[in-house]
Structures are given as structure tokens and as C-alpha cells.
Amino acid sequence: MGDASSAEKLKAVYRLLLECYGPQRWWPAETPFEVMTGAVLTQSSAWVNVEKAIGNLKAAGKLSAAALRDMPAADLAALIYPSGYYNAKARKLKAMVEWLGTYGDDLSRLDRRDFEDLREELLGVHGIGPETADSILLYALGRPIFVIDAYTRRLYPRLGIKPDRDTYDAWQRLFMANLPREAATFNEYHALIVRHGKESCRKKPRCRGCCLSGACPAFSP
Ligand code: SF4
Incomplete structure (x- = not known):
């Protein structure tokens, strides 16, 4: 599953989201x-x-x-x-x-x-x-594992990125095989996906002004 093309795309999306929203510093909790x-x-x-x-x-x-x-x-x-x-x-x-x-x-x-x-x-x-x-x-617990959720499974197919099978494990392997295995990166990346899924890439996407629009085949003005 780890391949240069997927790795580059996933890292590029991460950079764009981070640039767009800044660090999210999850999880919003005291303990x-x-x-x-x-x-x-x-x-x-x-x-x-x-x-x-x-x-x-x-x-x-x-x-x-x-x-x-x-x-x-x-x-x-x-x-x-x-x-x-x-x-x-x-x-x-x-x-x-x-x-x-x-x-x-x-x-x-x-x-x-x-x-x-x-x-x-x-x-x-x-x-x-x-x-x-x-x-x-x-x-x-700060363990390095990527969390997959509905926002992830909605956003990435629109970006033309998806695993062979639409299962939780296959989605997780896609991210974990193509990103450095670091809890801090997984933490921030998932939080950014959630933020983007709430603000722009909603069920009915708000493509105008979306920070991923330049890299998104599903862009619709
Ligand atoms: S351009 Fe539209 S479909 Fe593509 S990521 Fe942005 S909001 Fe989602």
C-alpha cells in the first residue's frame, strides 16, 4: 500500500490543510x-x-x-x-x-x-x-495510530485518493503506510480533516474558497 504517489498526495494535502487552518492541538479535553x-x-x-x-x-x-x-x-x-x-x-x-x-x-x-x-x-x-x-x-495515550472517520472517507475520494477496499482497516493502512509513524502527525492530520469536513468539504461541499480546490478533481464552483 505504501507507494510514492499516495505518500506525496497525502503529505501535500496535510501541508495545505495545516497552512489553511493552523495547528488544531487536539483533543479538546483537560485529561x-x-x-x-x-x-x-x-x-x-x-x-x-x-x-x-x-x-x-x-x-x-x-x-x-x-x-x-x-x-x-x-x-x-x-x-x-x-x-x-x-x-x-x-x-x-x-x-x-x-x-x-x-x-x-x-x-x-x-x-x-x-x-x-x-x-x-x-x-x-x-x-x-x-x-x-x-x-x-x-x-x-499518545500511541501512533491513524483515526479514520466519516470525514476522511468523504474527503479523500473527492480528492481522488482511496484504498482498494472501502473498509476501516484499508483506509487506516492507506494513511499509516504512507506517512511517518508519528503520533504528533497523526494527531494533527486527523484533527485537520475533521475541521475541513465541517467547514468546507461537507456533505454538500463548499468548494468556493476551499484551500484544497487546486488539488481537487471534484471542485465545483
Ligand atoms: S474543492 Fe470541494 S470537493 Fe474538493 S476538497 Fe474542497 S470542498 Fe471538498
């Missing part, structure tokens, strides 16, 4: 545990609603693994109501903190785990799929 919580809450939800749910947890003094574990699921669901799918997400957060409890809620113990084993373990936790697992690995 790694807040990142983990946000990664679950953002599933099928706009970030503005996740912020409200996180704000409720903070205001109630419940934004910790122990607090989430100890509170009734119904109370947790009520606090995270703004994020949508609140009953399902309460169950997912409960599963995540139960799992974290097996490490004594100590994220530094996760840091010491073998990367592949840790990812497999995360994927075995109820409610944690590849995008959520990789968001946690990259943004909470």
Missing part, C-alpha cells in the same frame, strides 16, 4: 480520561452536544472512572442526555470504566501494554469499535 469519555460520547453525535454532556458530568463531579462506575446507569444516562443515545452510551461508558478498573484506573499501566494487545483488548470492550479505540489510543 486523558476526559478524552476517553468524549470518544464514546461523540459516537453519532455532534461535538457541541458532547461538550454539554461532559459539562454535566463535570458540574456533577462525576468525570472520573470511579464515579462513573459507582453511579446508577440511569443517573449517568440523565447526565449525558445531550449527547443522544444516552441509555446505550451509559452502558458503553460503564463497560469502559469496568475495563479501566482492571488496571486500577491507572492510565500509566495502559502505557506499558503492548500496542497490538491493548488495541485488541479495547476492541473487546462493549461499545468500543475501531474509531473509538483508535481515538483513545492516539488522543488519550
Whole structure:
């Protein structure tokens, strides 16, 4: 999958996005545990609603693994109501903190785990799929893995860049085989893709003024 053409294109898009928006300095959270919580809450939800749910947890003094574990699921669901799918997400957060409890809620113990084993373990936790697992690995734990999301899968085909198959793993391999394996780059690049997907390359793209227009076969004035 690693080839000079894909590598050049992916790096060129990164440079253009960085020039356009500047560093995004993700993830917007105060602690790694807040990142983990946000990664679950953002599933099928706009970030503005996740912020409200996180704000409720903070205001109630419940934004910790122990607090989430100890509170009734119904109370947790009520606090995270703004994020949508609140009953399902309460169950997912409960599963995540139960799992974290097996490490004594100590994220530094996760840091010491073998990367592949840790990812497999995360994927075995109820409610944690590849995008959520990789968001946690990259943004909470600083591991070098590229996060694939709907913004990525919408933008790159428009730019004429896509993997052989439209699967999460194939998309991830495309980026990881063609970029330096650095957490800082993966962190910034994914954040820039999200920013661009929200501002310009929306479902109905706003091509006029788009900073990628010169490199985009799908440009439509
Ligand atoms: S030119 Fe249009 S389609 Fe291409 S990246 Fe920009 S917004 Fe998306």
C-alpha cells in the first residue's frame, strides 16, 4: 500500500490543510480520561452536544472512572442526555470504566501494554469499535495510530485518493503506510480533516474558497 504517489498526495494535502487552518492541538479535553469519555460520547453525535454532556458530568463531579462506575446507569444516562443515545452510551461508558478498573484506573499501566494487545483488548470492550479505540489510543495515550472517520472517507475520494477496499482497516493502512509513524502527525492530520469536513468539504461541499480546490478533481464552483 505504501507507494510514492499516495505518500506525496497525502503529505501535500496535510501541508495545505495545516497552512489553511493552523495547528488544531487536539483533543479538546483537560485529561486523558476526559478524552476517553468524549470518544464514546461523540459516537453519532455532534461535538457541541458532547461538550454539554461532559459539562454535566463535570458540574456533577462525576468525570472520573470511579464515579462513573459507582453511579446508577440511569443517573449517568440523565447526565449525558445531550449527547443522544444516552441509555446505550451509559452502558458503553460503564463497560469502559469496568475495563479501566482492571488496571486500577491507572492510565500509566495502559502505557506499558503492548500496542497490538491493548488495541485488541479495547476492541473487546462493549461499545468500543475501531474509531473509538483508535481515538483513545492516539488522543488519550499518545500511541501512533491513524483515526479514520466519516470525514476522511468523504474527503479523500473527492480528492481522488482511496484504498482498494472501502473498509476501516484499508483506509487506516492507506494513511499509516504512507506517512511517518508519528503520533504528533497523526494527531494533527486527523484533527485537520475533521475541521475541513465541517467547514468546507461537507456533505454538500463548499468548494468556493476551499484551500484544497487546486488539488481537487471534484471542485465545483
Ligand atoms: S474543492 Fe470541494 S470537493 Fe474538493 S476538497 Fe474542497 S470542498 Fe471538498
